[in-house]
Amino acid sequence: xxxxxxxxxxFFLSVFSSLTYAACSFDIEVGDYLRFSxxxxxxxxxxxxxxxxxxxxxxLPEKIxxxxxxxxxxxxxxxxxxxxxxxxxxxxxxxxxxxxxxAFSEVIGGGQSTSVxxxxxxxxxxxxxxxxxxxxxxxxxxxxxxxxxx
Ligand SMILES: [Cu+2]
Numbered sequence: 001x002x003x004x005x006x007x008x009x010x011f012f013l014s015v016f017s018s019l020t021y022a023a024c025s026f027d028i029e030v031g032d033y034l035r036f037s038x039x040x041x042x043x044x045x046x047x048x049x050x051x052x053x054x055x056x057x058x059x060l061p062e063k064i065x066x067x068x069x070x071x072x073x074x075x076x077x078x079x080x081x082x083x084x085x086x087x088x089x090x091x092x093x094x095x096x097x098x099x100x101x102x103a104f105s106e107v108i109g110g111g112q113s114t115s116v117x118x119x120x121x122x123x124x125x126x127x128x129x130x131x132x133x134x135x136x137x138x139x140x141x142x143x144x145x146x147x148x149x150x
Pocket of ligand 1: 128134
């Protein structure tokens with residue numbers, strides 16, 4: 001009896017965790033510090049579209065402690081972040097029309113929220129993707145890996 005209960009619990013947990021880790025919608029929180037609440041995301045290509053909801057629970061304004069969510073191939077993070085710095089806040093610290101940028105949200109300050117949706121059509125299973133904040137100086141610590149599953 002105990003074994004059946006444990007198996008049922010394990011089954012429930014595995015279903016629950018697969019829903020948690022390979023979802024099509026994500027809530028990520030940031031604050032008055034250089035860290036995303038999640039440093040790894042797993043999306044399924046079958047999602048078609050993925051949405052990231054970004055919430056800044058800090059108090060500092062976007063000019064001082066702004067954050068955004070940008071996705072690129074891992075090898076492109078550094079050059080995109082550098083180009084984003086030159087683009088400035090008015091361009092959300094993202095180079096305009098740059099094909100290396102797969103998705104990006106606007107820069108938000110404390111108390112603000114935003115979201116970004118992007119298609120999974122252009123994502124390749126097994127490819128290394130990194131999400132990061134392109135606010136000047138943030139990309140080194142504000143980043144995480146995005147994995148694409150079938
Ligand atoms: Cu940031």
